Amino acid sequence: MAGVAAFFVGLIFALGLGLGGMTQPRRVVGFLDLFGDWDPSLIFVMFGALAIHIVMYRWIVRRKAPILGDRFHIPTKKTIDGPLILGAVLFGIGWGLAGYCPAPAITSLATFSLAPVVFVASLLAGMALSHWRRNAGTTGS
Amino acid sequence: MGEYLLPLAGGVTIGVAVSLMLVLNGRVAGVSGILGGVLTNLFRKTRGDSAWRVLFLLGLFSGGLILRALNPDLLENDLDRSLPLLIVAGLLVGYGTSVGGGCTSGHGICGISRFSPRSILATLIFMVFGILTATVFRLITGGQ
Numbered sequence: 001m002a003g004v005a006a007f008f009v010g011l012i013f014a015l016g017l018g019l020g021g022m023t024q025p026r027r028v029v030g031f032l033d034l035f036g037d038w039d040p041s042l043i044f045v046m047f048g049a050l051a052i053h054i055v056m057y058r059w060i061v062r063r064k065a066p067i068l069g070d071r072f073h074i075p076t077k078k079t080i081d082g083p084l085i086l087g088a089v090l091f092g093i094g095w096g097l098a099g100y101c102p103a104p105a106i107t108s109l110a111t112f113s114l115a116p117v118v119f120v121a122s123l124l125a126g127m128a129l130s131h132w133r134r135n136a137g138t139t140g141s
Numbered sequence: 142m143g144e145y146l147l148p149l150a151g152g153v154t155i156g157v158a159v160s161l162m163l164v165l166n167g168r169v170a171g172v173s174g175i176l177g178g179v180l181t182n183l184f185r186k187t188r189g190d191s192a193w194r195v196l197f198l199l200g201l202f203s204g205g206l207i208l209r210a211l212n213p214d215l216l217e218n219d220l221d222r223s224l225p226l227l228i229v230a231g232l233l234v235g236y237g238t239s240v241g242g243g244c245t246s247g248h249g250i251c252g253i254s255r256f257s258p259r260s261i262l263a264t265l266i267f268m269v270f271g272i273l274t275a276t277v278f279r280l281i282t283g284g285q
Contacts, residue, residue, distance in 0.1 A: 002165070002166045002193050003192050003193045003196040004196070005161070005162075005165040005166055005193075006162070006166060006168075006193040006194070006196045006197040006200065007196040007197065007199060007200040007203075008161075008200060009158050009161050009162045009165070009166075009170060009197060009200060010158075010196070010197040010198060010199065010200020010201040010202075010203070010204065011200040011201070011203050011204040011207070012154060012157065012158040012161070012200075012204070013154075013155055013158035013159070013170065013172075013200070013201060013204065013246075014200065014201045014202075014203070014204020014205055014207075014208065015154055015204050015207065015208065016151045016152065016153075016154030016155035016156075016157075016158060017151065017155065017204075018151070018204070018205070018208035018211075018215040018216065019147055019150055019151035019154060019215075020147065020148045020149075020150070020151020020152055020154070020155065021147065021148055021151065022151070023205070023208065023215060023216050024214075024215070024216070024217055024218070025218050025220045025222075026217075026218075026219055026220050029220060029275045029278075032268075032271045032272050032274070032275035032276075033272070033275040033276055033279055034272050034276065035276050036275075036276065036279050041144055041145055041147075041148045042148055043148075044145045044148035044149040044152060045148045045149070045151050045152035045155065046152060046249065046250070047149065047152060048148070048149045048150065048151065048152020048153040048154075048155070048156060049152040049153070049155040049156040049159065049250045050152075050156070050250060050253060050254060051152075051153070051156065052152075052153055052156025052157060052159075052160060053156045053159050053160055053250060053251065053254040054253075054254045056156070056160035056163070056164075057160070057163065057251075057254045057255060060160065060163050060164045061163075063164070065167065066163065066164055066165055066166055066167030066168075067164060067165050068165050068166055068167075069165075069166050069167040069168075070167075071167060072163070072167040073167055073168055073169065074169060074255070075169065075242075075252070075257070075259075077242075077259060078257075078258065078259065079259075080258065080259060080262055083240045083241060083242070084241050084242060084259055084262070084263055085241075085262075085263075085266060086237075086240060086241065087236075087237045087238065087239070087240035087241015087242065087263070088237065088241045088248075088262075088263040088264075088266035088267040088270070089237070089266055089267070089270050090233045090234075090236055090237030090240070090241070091233065091234055091237030091238050091241055091244060091267045091270075092237075092266060092267035092268065092269065092270025092271040092273075092274065093233050093237075093270050093271075093274045094229070094230040094231065094232070094233030094234035094237060095230075095234060095245075095267065095271045095274075096270065096271040096272065096273070096274025096275040096278065097222070097226060097229065097230040097233070097274055097278060098220070098222055098226065098227055098230035098231070098234075099218075099220055099222075100230070100231075100234070101172075101234065101244050101245040101246075102172045102173045102176060102234065102238060102244045102245075102246075103172040103201060103244070103245070103246055105231075105234075106172065106176075106198060106201045106202060106205075107201050107202065107204055107205035107208070107216070108205060108216050108218065109202055109205060110202055110203075110204075110205025110206045110208070110209050110216065111205070111209060111213075111216045111218075113218065114224075115218045115220075115222065115227055116218065118224055118227045118228060118231065119227050119230065119231040119234075120231065121231065122227065122228045122229075122230070122231025122232045122235065123176075123231040123232070123234050123235035124176075124180070124235060125231070125232060125235060126231060126232040126233065126234065126235020126236035126237070126239065127173075127176065127177050127180050127235040127236065127238070127239045128180060128184075128235075129232070129235070129236055130235070130236050130239035130240050131177075131180060131181065131184055131239065135184070
């Protein structure tokens with residue numbers, strides 16, 4: 001059942017991304033390009049999502065457990081460290097270059113066109129590289 | 142104002158999806174983390190908890206199929222980025238979200254909603270570097 005729920009959550013998530021404009025890289029780059037012909041509309045995607053989840057999060061975690069699971073899996077890490085900062089810097093650069101963050105890129109695979117396919121394949125390679133480095137013991141995270 | 146209503150509606154829809162993930166499965170709907178978990182299980186050669194992760198990702202893809210059927214313009218990519226540039230961007234996003242522990246959904250929506258200092262800082266940083274990159278890229282290429 002949790003798998004079925006995850007599928008439909010993914011589907012609703014994708015519809016929100018598409019409706020909001022996050023799956024059109026030109027609009028993402030137009031939003032990030034503050035000093036050009038700025039398109040502020042995508043900030044409302046974030047406002048909408050935060051308005052709902054800031055309230056719902058507090059209400060949901062008052063439960064003892066989720067409906068289909070035995071406990072909540074919520075990150076507890078509090079420390080600000082090097083990997084957090086480095087990772088956010090690199091992610092921001094990649095996002096600004098191509099206009100794709102992970103979720104819209106995966107949703108856009110449905111076009112079967114070259115750009116999202118190449119982007120997602122490279123994203124997987126980047127993740128694999130970080131796993132490999134971590135296993136090799138070169139980073140401490 | 143009309144041009145902001147659809148983004149707002151899209152955002153509310155995402156907020157509902159993220160909240161459903163938490164109340165039903167008790168999971169944070171951070172897309173890079175969900176994808177990274179599948180990779181981790183593959184590397185450890187275990188199935189682990191990959192089933193719900195893969196189904197979530199299939200849901201994202203299926204939502205894309207619905208969007209494409211509704212209006213193909215919703216998934217239009219007319220930015221004309223070269224293949225090498227897309228590869229570099231993908232590597233940066235994959236490596237960065239893995240090392241930094243999240244992306245726009247995990248840090249930007251789920252983490253900020255919890256008022257997590259890590260997520261608030263990460264979101265500020267990736268927004269600033271996204272803005273710098275998009276701006277510098279336009280100045281260098283003289284185009285978009």
